[in-house]
Amino acid sequence: MKQEVSLSIMFIALLIIILNPFHFWMPSMLTYTLLISLLVIFGVFAAFIWREKSNDERENLHKLMAGRFAFLVGVGILVVAVIIEDINSQIDIWLIIALGGMILAKVSGLLYGRLKH
Numbered sequence: 001m002k003q004e005v006s007l008s009i010m011f012i013a014l015l016i017i018i019l020n021p022f023h024f025w026m027p028s029m030l031t032y033t034l035l036i037s038l039l040v041i042f043g044v045f046a047a048f049i050w051r052e053k054s055n056d057e058r059e060n061l062h063k064l065m066a067g068r069f070a071f072l073v074g075v076g077i078l079v080v081a082v083i084i085e086d087i088n089s090q091i092d093i094w095l096i097i098a099l100g101g102m103i104l105a106k107v108s109g110l111l112y113g114r115l116k117h
Contacts, residue, residue, distance in 0.1 A: 003048065007041065007044060007045050011038075011041050011042065011045055012039055014037055014038050014041060015038070016032065017034060021030065031065060071102065071106060074102055075099065075102055075103070078095055078098055078099040078102070079099065081095050082095050082099065096115065
């Protein structure tokens with residue numbers, strides 16, 4: 001659990017650094033290093049999430065609730081971003097791709113679960 005939390009904090013911190021909120025000048029070499037670090041941390045984070053096991057029903061319920069909250073927050077943020085970008089007449093295609101991908105993955109997971117179990 002501590003590894004997942006510390007990895008999540010590193011992941012969020014790296015995203016904030018890449019966002020460059022303080023408008024530091026970032027040379028291209030530093031930018032590429034940060035992007036590669038982001039990719040590596042995401043890979044490790046995904047591995048922790050994928051191999052997550054539940055010991056009992058209560059723990060499984062907590063895991064499912066956390067996933068549901070994460071999905072709803074992610075979709076909510078993307079919907080707000082699409083609305084704001086549409087109002088400004090500058091919709092970024094990646095917002096639509098991310099939102100569509102999340103919804104498609106959710107529906108695919110539900111269908112897979114129903115067919116396999």
